[in-house]
Amino acid sequence: MRLPKFFSDQGSAKPMTRKRKWLLVRTYLPDWIITIVLWGLFYLLDRINGFRRTFDINDTSLHHTFAVHERVPPYALFLICLLFPVVVILIVSLGVLRSAWDLHSGLLGLILSLAVTSTATNIIKICVGRPRPDLLDRCQPAAGLSNPTPYTLSSSSICTRTDLLNDGFRSFPSGHASLSFCGLIYLTFYLAAKMKISNKRGLSIKTWILLAPISGAVLVAVSRSMDYRHHATDIIAGSILGFFIGWYCYRQYYPPLSHPLCHRPYSPRVPREDEDADAEGGRELAGLAANGQRNGNGNGMSKVVTDEENGVDGGGFGRSTIAEDGRGADGGVGLVDGVPVAEGR
Template sequence: MALNIFSLDFGHRHPKMDSRRRRQLIISYAPDWVVTIGLSVLFLALGTLPGFKREFSLDDKTIYYPFAEHERVPPVALFMICLVSPLILQAIINALTVCSWWDLHTSYLGLILSLGITGTITQFIKLTAGRPRPDLIARCMPMTAADPPLGLSTVSICTQTDSHIIDDGWRSFPSGHSSLSFAGLGFLAFYLAGKLHLFDNKGYAIKAWITLVPLSAAALVAVSRTMDNRHHWEDVLAAAILGMVVAWFAYRQYYPSLSSELSHRPYSPRIKRDEQLLPTLSHHLVGAEQLMPEDDDQTRYRDRDFSDDVELPYQTLLREHGPSNNQWKDHTGSQVAGAPYSQG
């Protein structure tokens, strides 16, 4: 009874994709990987820039919190949480459900795209917003206790000699830990929801709880940033929204809506099957245009048996309704060679 919540056949194993077709698929998605990896490199490069440092007031009590030497979620732990753990869990989920190399590749591409876009946007906003962190005064160690008579204080009053500590003190908005956590674990949550058919109108509460586990972990990471006095609550909230929006955007690039009956499957591969390249249908079949829809995108979810090589639409129709004698005759009325033989 419990296995029914997944609405999938765990015992079914799909045909393996041959090495030639797999190589073609990798080449067809090379631009996606180039963009995704490029965004990740840009994210890391932006982190090395000093950024804008906004003026501040020494009377602002919201930036007087103590500086935490040790973070509850250090950068290495964040890397494990937002990237490594989703990669491992998506592989396990794939093995327990569709068991498809194509689905695994697509899920990895979507995850890294989500993190790359989120990280780049986050770093860009950090550098340009220049909002002081709650622990700025402890980092700055100002030489005076009062603002200038006719203005605000600037970084010039700081006596801190560590440039990294100083530069990082003006990167409060938005929270990078929060945005990346929700980008990675948010994508994992969408991936889980699709495999579980969360919105199948059957109302299994356990599906919702399972889907919310990654989001709960992301929320804990976000809250820890306020506990460490690294961010204001507005920084964390805005970052969480950013991460979730980008995760949804990246997920929908490669997967259908969560309300779809085939939400557990990624979109069909971009390259065509070998059978689609043969001229027999278009040259010898009368009425083939009725069997082959004009818009291939409209039929890419209709195949019932998921596999790395997607079944052609006309094969699905013939399997469900059987061959029609009229559809397998040429314009002279003669039976076409290779067509299904009918005794009737």
């Protein structure tokens, strides 16, 4: 099946030995364990009674009505920030690229980013204790009540209703904004890399594809202001937090978008059985290329081999010929800042 031109083919790979499969499982198992522990920490933190700031009972920014039905309820947030990116990564990695390693790297980075974001967001919420815009509707203070004295503020002790009060002091930052931006910005980077957004050739369909997850994150964040669940600064802070963590976790497993091999995840921590034997030849060819002597012609010219002609599946420093995007035509290892990039294995 011929792939769409804006997706980059990972190519075919040699079968992986049973020994290397177990080594990979043992090597990456701690990553998954840490992720699961972080998710568990998130649910534990959600049940803690955090700090509650004092507030001015006459502050009109806290007088908004409590929205019983949210525009984006928690289950919808789960579908948007987690399930939707997972489905897209599954389709691209297995359906288009046919790369199990890309699937593993994509999902691990996504889940890790959401776990870190949710845990960090909850810790900040608990420590800051900022009142939500609908606090007084949750609180239901006695009619005609005012601040104790002209120069002091009220506390949660004036509230006559307590079932919604704990969540009423968790306005900063917005969890919906941080999680939606984290999951959907991660997906944006993932798709941008697969489509080689920075190849300087331009294709309008790329812009429209990448606009979808970004718009989704923005709309989820804005909905929190429409429901009077968060102040504007809460939403902005949550969006920045989610964006940064999503980008940071993506870069743990993939090269920057500016690199020619940005569509490929970093190589596994466990080297291939033949990688040691290839390393010396790859370094020798790299030295020749740097001095304009690739393929022994001495004038800096090399034989250019395209993906379609030879089914390129190598990395930046191959053993014989050099492909257009810097990949070896017969199984070399690409380097990004000295770090090997996977060949779709």
